[in-house]
Amino acid sequence: MVSLSELTNALKQAVDNSNYSACEQLLPSIKLELIKNNLLVPDLQKSLVDESYFQDLCVSRSITECACICSINLEQFDRFKQFFTLLRPYYFNDINPKLNHSNNKNKLISLYLLDLLSQGDVTTYHEELEFFSKKLNNIEEDEYCSYPIKVEKWLMEGSYQKVKDILAVGGDKEEFKFFSEILLNQIREEIALNTELAYKTLSLSTAKALLFLNTEKQMEQFALDQGWRIEKGVIVFDQNGSQQEDVEIGDTVKGNQDNTHKIISQVLGYAVNLETIV
Incomplete structure (x- = not known):
């Protein structure tokens, strides 16, 4: 029997080889062994007097951290x-x-906060952030934990370019890329909803x-996925309601950064209420 x-x-x-399917196959057997050895749920009092048990708990903690990393890479966010x-x-x-000290601790806390944001669970996000802030020193300055804090702050402010930029940076941080993609796609969907309600046409x-x-x-494919019509480089929205034409689509808007920001500010007023963003 394997120990x-x-x-x-x-x-x-x-995990080191990024073989996450192999990780998934190993985890059930490991979980069973942890249960047999009273390690899945730690006996903290025992860890104070039994050094061997304390070391076993450190191993158990490391195993559970590996399981977290595996689950994210397999996009099994509930697990x-x-x-x-x-x-x-x-x-x-x-x-x-x-037992509190681990090199992976702040990274996994940050990923957990990003998971809450990506699921739109803003209430739990703020509750957990308040809890973590009491347990960790200078959480807003931490390399990992500062990331979801900035994302949430800029989403609330409507600073979408900053959100886009930091999500792009986060996409280079291993498991962070999964949540970056989810958040950016959700922002796009919300922008799309407001855009088609506000405009008849848009270049x-x-x-x-x-x-x-x-x-x-990419924009053409996104438009087709949304069910929008494209005519000569112009998106035509078929929704009813108070809409306006994109002013001088071919000349005034194209390449005009100030006008683009004006449209963004008109369309994206939903940022006032953070819960409607994600």
Whole structure:
């Protein structure tokens, strides 16, 4: 029978090699072994008097962190939250503070906050941020935790270019890319909804700037996915209601950054209420 130590080594090797399907196959057996050894839910009092058990708990914490990373890379976000819940007794206990320290702690907290934002759970996000702020020093200056804090702040302010820029940077930070893509896509969907309600027509170039897309070809595909018509480089919205024409589509709007920002400010007033953003 394979020991917990051997399973743990195999799990870490799989994570190091980004072999997340192998991680997923290993986790059920590892979880069973943790339960057998009273390690899945830590006995914090015992960890104070039993050094061997304390070391086993450190291994258990590392395993659970690997499980979090695996779940995100497999885009199993519900499982990620379940594993993060198992980490809370390690990260935030007052009985044995030595268990609180981990190199992965702030990174996983940041990913957890991003997950809440990407799911639109703004209430829980603020509750958790308040809790973490009491447990961590200078959370707003931390390399990882400052990331979701800035994202939420700029979303609330309607600073969409800043959001887009920081999401692009976050996309280079391993697992952060998954939440960056979700948040940016959700922002695009909300912008699209407000745009089609506000305008009868809009040039592809202006729409591309509004939706933070890189090329007009991407904009065309997005428009088709939304069910919008495209006629000679112009998006035609078929919705009823108070709409306006895109002024001098071919001449005035194209390449005019000030006019683009004006349209953005008109269309994206929903930022006043953060809960309608994501």
